[in-house]
Amino acid sequence: MREKIKNQTNPNVSVDCVVFGFDGTDLKVLLVQRELRDNLNINDDTLVLPGDLINDNEDLDDAASRILTGLTGIRNIFLEQIGAFGHPQRLMKERDQVWLRAIRLEPSARVITVGYFALINIKNYKVKPAGFAKHILWHDYDTVNELGFDHKLILDTAIAKLRNKLYREPVGFQLLSKEFSINQLYTLYNEIMGGEIDRRNFRRRMLKTGFLKETDNFQEGVPHKPARLYTFVRKEFDNVSKNNFKFY
Amino acid sequence: MREKIKNQTNPNVSVDCVVFGFDGTDLKVLLVQRELRDNLNINDDTLVLPGDLINDNEDLDDAASRILTGLTGIRNIFLEQIGAFGHPQRLMKERDQVWLRAIRLEPSARVITVGYFALINIKNYKVKPAGFAKHILWHDYDTVNELGFDHKLILDTAIAKLRNKLYREPVGFQLLSKEFSINQLYTLYNEIMGGEIDRRNFRRRMLKTGFLKETDNFQEGVPHKPARLYTFVRKEFDNVSKNNFKFY
DNA sequence: CCAAAAGTGTTGATGCTACACCCATGA
DNA sequence: TCATGGGTGTAGCATCAACACTTTTGG
Numbered sequence: 001m002r003e004k005i006k007n008q009t010n011p012n013v014s015v016d017c018v019v020f021g022f023d024g025t026d027l028k029v030l031l032v033q034r035e036l037r038d039n040l041n042i043n044d045d046t047l048v049l050p051g052d053l054i055n056d057n058e059d060l061d062d063a064a065s066r067i068l069t070g071l072t073g074i075r076n077i078f079l080e081q082i083g084a085f086g087h088p089q090r091l092m093k094e095r096d097q098v099w100l101r102a103i104r105l106e107p108s109a110r111v112i113t114v115g116y117f118a119l120i121n122i123k124n125y126k127v128k129p130a131g132f133a134k135h136i137l138w139h140d141y142d143t144v145n146e147l148g149f150d151h152k153l154i155l156d157t158a159i160a161k162l163r164n165k166l167y168r169e170p171v172g173f174q175l176l177s178k179e180f181s182i183n184q185l186y187t188l189y190n191e192i193m194g195g196e197i198d199r200r201n202f203r204r205r206m207l208k209t210g211f212l213k214e215t216d217n218f219q220e221g222v223p224h225k226p227a228r229l230y231t232f233v234r235k236e237f238d239n240v241s242k243n244n245f246k247f248y
Numbered sequence: 249m250r251e252k253i254k255n256q257t258n259p260n261v262s263v264d265c266v267v268f269g270f271d272g273t274d275l276k277v278l279l280v281q282r283e284l285r286d287n288l289n290i291n292d293d294t295l296v297l298p299g300d301l302i303n304d305n306e307d308l309d310d311a312a313s314r315i316l317t318g319l320t321g322i323r324n325i326f327l328e329q330i331g332a333f334g335h336p337q338r339l340m341k342e343r344d345q346v347w348l349r350a351i352r353l354e355p356s357a358r359v360i361t362v363g364y365f366a367l368i369n370i371k372n373y374k375v376k377p378a379g380f381a382k383h384i385l386w387h388d389y390d391t392v393n394e395l396g397f398d399h400k401l402i403l404d405t406a407i408a409k410l411r412n413k414l415y416r417e418p419v420g421f422q423l424l425s426k427e428f429s430i431n432q433l434y435t436l437y438n439e440i441m442g443g444e445i446d447r448r449n450f451r452r453r454m455l456k457t458g459f460l461k462e463t464d465n466f467q468e469g470v471p472h473k474p475a476r477l478y479t480f481v482r483k484e485f486d487n488v489s490k491n492n493f494k495f496y
Numbered sequence: 497c498c499a500a501a502a503g504t505g506t507t508g509a510t511g512c513t514a515c516a517c518c519c520a521t522g523a
Numbered sequence: 524t525c526a527t528g529g530g531t532g533t534a535g536c537a538t539c540a541a542c543a544c545t546t547t548t549g550g
Contacts, residue, residue: 010260010358011260012258012259012260012261013260013261013334013360054334056336056358057336057358058336059334059335059336060332060334060335060360081331081332082331083329083330083331083332084308084329084331084332084360084362086261086302086307086308086362087307087308088304088305088306088307110258110304110305112261112308112332112360112362114332114334114360181502182502182503183501183502183503198539198540198541198542200503200504200505200541200542201539201540201541203502203503203504204504204505205538205539221549222500222501222548222549223499223500223501223548223549223550224499224500224501224502224547224548224549225500225501225502225503225546225547225548225549226501226502226547226548226549227501227502227503228502228503429529430529430530431528431529431530446512446513446514446515448514448515448530448531448532449512449513449514451529451530451531452531453511453512467529469522470521470522470527470528471521471522471523471526471527471528472520472521472522472526472527472528472529473519473520473521473522473527473528473529473530474520474521474522474529475528475529475530476529476530
């Protein structure tokens with residue numbers, strides 16, 4: 001049997017992470033198949049967000065970092081708190097309880113969770129060979145249905161927060177490679193906003209700001225005219241942004 | 249000696265509330281002088297946000313409501329979560345520990361707090377006779393200095409969130425009476441934004457939207473031309489707001 | 497030469513800023 | 524009649540949405 005939680009774990013507070021990634025076309029979310037992750041045999045294919053109870057001497061942000069580094073190997077991930085989720089019944093669905101009884105010292109304890117969202121460049125995340133890491137998967141954001149616990153609610157809150165941030169802050173660049181084309185940036189924004197941004201106006205607005213620095217590099221291996229690549233210059237952005245800049 | 253906390257209280261999770269009010273001129277915050285509130289004798293005049301540990305069967309939002317209703321008598325207060333604050337040392341300043349030892353069963357327990365902010369019309373809050381409620385006070389937002397625990401951080405986060413919300417959502421009306429003049433609305437926005445909004449342009453923009461319905465009532469008892477009063481019509485606002493409306 | 501995406505320009509409407517002055521009222 | 528805030532008007536500039544066509548490359 002699996003070793004249960006250690007003593008310094010706080011039984012009442014957990015952290016869950018919504019990790020967004022972008023593959024050039026679609027927005028993705030990192031999900032965990034909990035039965036596989038925890039190596040159980042309870043016939044449960046429920047998907048959940050990666051998360052864990054916090055340690056008693058650990059800051060909330062650090063707990064979130066710990067979870068993400070454990071999953072992806074990446075350090076210094078862009079991370080931001082979504083908020084606390086504490087409905088008294090949030091762990092009480094029967095399926096969820098089965099899993100908790102298998103894994104927790106106090107399966108019926110009241111647990112408040114603190115949600116975080118992260119943005120990572122999907123190419124920096126090495127998908128480990130199937131079988132070893134089958135319990136982790138990049139799921140299309142658009143087609144996520146039910147998740148375990150209240151994780152769908154956390155995901156919905158995360159996307160709202162992301163959209164909101166995207167409006168004024170340069171977080172989109174976290175999801176792209178260091179060099180990117182304007183149209184990749186456009187696709188990203190358009191996808192996340194689920195909406196109809198005009199491609200031509202978007203391009204013009206971005207270029208006018210001056211915080212995109214053009215490089216001498218172009219896309220390679222594409223079956224059409226290769227686009228010029230740009231980098232994001234934070235210093236320039238900070239100037240522009242004082243002037244109440246908006247991305248869309 | 250004061251009765252200590254009851255058994256069903258969760259020792260690891262609390263809720264703290266930032267209550268903003270507006271008196272027509274200045275933005276105010278509701279603060280508590282903790283020694284007086286808890287009827288202690290520990291020579292401690294530290295100001296803190298109103299807050300409490302949550303009960304184990306109680307939703308976070310409900311805990312915040314409970315605290316506010318207890319303080320002000322008002323039910324159905326506008327309330328919104330700010331986020332969780334969980335630095336491991338957040339209760340460990342010596343002054344804070346003195347107070348905790350006097351009041352808590354587990355004064356050194358790790359406590360994560362969830363912050364909320366509320367907006368109330370200052371006139372709906374009956375200030376009780378001094379002596380009885382001296383421990384509660386409306387403090388000018390501008391002149392708040394240090395607070396106990398990490399409450400200054402929570403307050404700073406709250407004002408940022410308020411400013412952000414103010415931009416797109418009609419929360420300002422929560423701080424005014426049902427009927428208000430355009431210039432009262434202007435003063436409120438200008439005060440909260442700490443900034444220089446043009447009064448005339450603000451008025452024009454607000455009136456153009458159509459979600460302010462003019463009444464036949466005017467200010468009374470003012471030593472100058474009485475302003476016409478308006479009400480806020482949410483239904484109209486929802487129309488306008490689909491169209492990406494911004495307040496400033 | 498075809499497909500597919502990159503890249504470019506214009507026009508009209510709208511909104512915003514930055515202004516200064518008169519009005520109505522109570523004291 | 525004076526002080527105080529209430530209320531109005533305009534002109535120029537900047538921004539934005541809406542829209543279609545040409546260019547460059549790989550296959």
